[in-house]
Amino acid sequence: MGFKDYCFRKSLWVFHFGGASCNNCDIEILDCLTPRHDLERFGILLVGSIRHADVLLVNGSINMRDKDRLLELYHQAPKPLLVVAIGACGCTGGIFAEGMTFAGPVDKIIPVDAYIPGCPPKPEAIIAGIVKLAGKK
Amino acid sequence: MVVNLFWFFIFPGLLFMTVAGGLLSWFDRKITARVQFRKGPPLLQPFYDFFKLLLVKETILPKHGSAFVFLLAPLLSLFGATMAGLFILLPLFNIETGFRGDIIVIFYLLTLPSFSYIIGALASGNPLAAVGASREMKLIISYELTFLLLVAAVIMKSGQQFDLNSIITAQQSHSPFIGSISGVLLFIAGIFCIQAKLALVPFDMPEAEAELASGIYIEYSGPPYAMIRLTKQIMLFILPALIVALLMNGMNPGINIVWLILKILGIVLLLTLIRNTNPRVKIKQASRFFLVWMNLLVVIAIVLIAFGL
Numbered sequence: 001m002g003f004k005d006y007c008f009r010k011s012l013w014v015f016h017f018g019g020a021s022c023n024n025c026d027i028e029i030l031d032c033l034t035p036r037h038d039l040e041r042f043g044i045l046l047v048g049s050i051r052h053a054d055v056l057l058v059n060g061s062i063n064m065r066d067k068d069r070l071l072e073l074y075h076q077a078p079k080p081l082l083v084v085a086i087g088a089c090g091c092t093g094g095i096f097a098e099g100m101t102f103a104g105p106v107d108k109i110i111p112v113d114a115y116i117p118g119c120p121p122k123p124e125a126i127i128a129g130i131v132k133l134a135g136k137k
Numbered sequence: 138m139v140v141n142l143f144w145f146f147i148f149p150g151l152l153f154m155t156v157a158g159g160l161l162s163w164f165d166r167k168i169t170a171r172v173q174f175r176k177g178p179p180l181l182q183p184f185y186d187f188f189k190l191l192l193v194k195e196t197i198l199p200k201h202g203s204a205f206v207f208l209l210a211p212l213l214s215l216f217g218a219t220m221a222g223l224f225i226l227l228p229l230f231n232i233e234t235g236f237r238g239d240i241i242v243i244f245y246l247l248t249l250p251s252f253s254y255i256i257g258a259l260a261s262g263n264p265l266a267a268v269g270a271s272r273e274m275k276l277i278i279s280y281e282l283t284f285l286l287l288v289a290a291v292i293m294k295s296g297q298q299f300d301l302n303s304i305i306t307a308q309q310s311h312s313p314f315i316g317s318i319s320g321v322l323l324f325i326a327g328i329f330c331i332q333a334k335l336a337l338v339p340f341d342m343p344e345a346e347a348e349l350a351s352g353i354y355i356e357y358s359g360p361p362y363a364m365i366r367l368t369k370q371i372m373l374f375i376l377p378a379l380i381v382a383l384l385m386n387g388m389n390p391g392i393n394i395v396w397l398i399l400k401i402l403g404i405v406l407l408l409t410l411i412r413n414t415n416p417r418v419k420i421k422q423a424s425r426f427f428l429v430w431m432n433l434l435v436v437i438a439i440v441l442i443a444f445g446l
Binding site: 005007011041047051052080 | 170173175179185192197347351354355356359
């Protein structure tokens with residue numbers, strides 16, 4: 001792992017995109033940043049602008065309206081960009097997979113680097129996924 | 138010439154300020170984490186962030202906007218911060234290079250980063266950045282008068298000395314200015330001024346994470362954003378250093394460098410605690426706070442100085 005790659009893995013800034021989510025995954029993601037789990041010790045920050053993001057967190061089922069927004073965000077982000085699909089809906093579609101407005105799980109729209117399944121995933125599972133992502137390659 | 142370049146780039150200049158500012162920025166984040174009962178980032182975190190932005194990420198230029206001005210603004214802000222830092226740190230480390238009136242030059246150079254943020258934000262063509270830029274303008278109008286009055290009060294207190302070196306010498310031969318009533322008032326006003334200059338939380342309307350999504354920096358990515366973050370870290374180092382030079386005795390030669398470090402750390406700790414225990418105020422409230430109350434405080438201090446207190 002070179003110097004550039006090392007710096008990148010040590011400072012992942014996260015932009016959070018919620019699709020048509022039931023908000024359980026959003027709450028668990030916020031849990032990771034709170035005192036008990038504190039993701040900042042790995043250098044992870046939640047940023048407000050997609051231009052500063054290194055990781056695009058996607059949760060919730062992606063319906064036809066969200067698809068355009070997700071694609072737009074993906075093209076606006078500076079590369080290299082890692083994409084993480086969180087929760088059953090983000091990974092596979094979950095119970096919405098048969099729905100008429102469902103536009104496909106995240107990996108049918110943009111390439112995904114890590115999947116964190118669960119409905120909702122526990123904060124420990126999210127941290128395990130992020131740490132594996134940081135150690136990838 | 139070579140000595141000047143060495144000063145600008147290496148010792149009190151860019152490299153030294155980068156390292157010191159990075160460590161202070163880590164200190165700030167660690168204290169914030171400890172206040173919230175978190176563990177906080179590792180020591181080298183600001184440097185990881187900086188090198189990631191500088192070396193790894195790509196730069197995206199705005200489609201509707203002036204790319205040249207957009208890219209020039211971060212460089213201009215970095216130049217302003219480094220140059221102001223040079224004029225502050227050389228007298229602080231007792232290297233005699235000041236000239237008569239250099240405190241006025243410092244005052245102007247310290248506004249350069251804020252102005253370049255405004256220029257860069259307006260050049261990006263983003264509506265949220267434009268809102269952030271107009272808020273930054275109003276904030277500058279609010280705090281600059283207080284800051285200028287503060288500098289004037291310090292000049293008056295040191296017996297009409299217009300250069301930083303003589304101000305420090307005047308304090309070292311008698312007593313630090315903060316040891317008097319007027320000095321304490323000036324210190325309070327100075328802390329709030331640098332809080333607003335750094336855009337820390339009670340006065341962080343320009344970058345308002347919650348509603349503007351980092352406001353004036355919203356369109357910056359990659360190396361230009363690395364420059365902006367570097368400027369902010371340098372400002373976090375040189376503004377407390379300026380307060381130390383103006384009010385708190387500067388540095389006596391020898392082992393007293395430990396005292397200097399403790400003073401700067403103490404001021405940064407104060408800034409961080411203010412930032413962590415206050416909500417963001419509205420721009421109108423901030424203007425009123427500076428234009429009425431802080432100006433009143435400094436004017437009272439000037440009157441006290443005229444009576445020799």
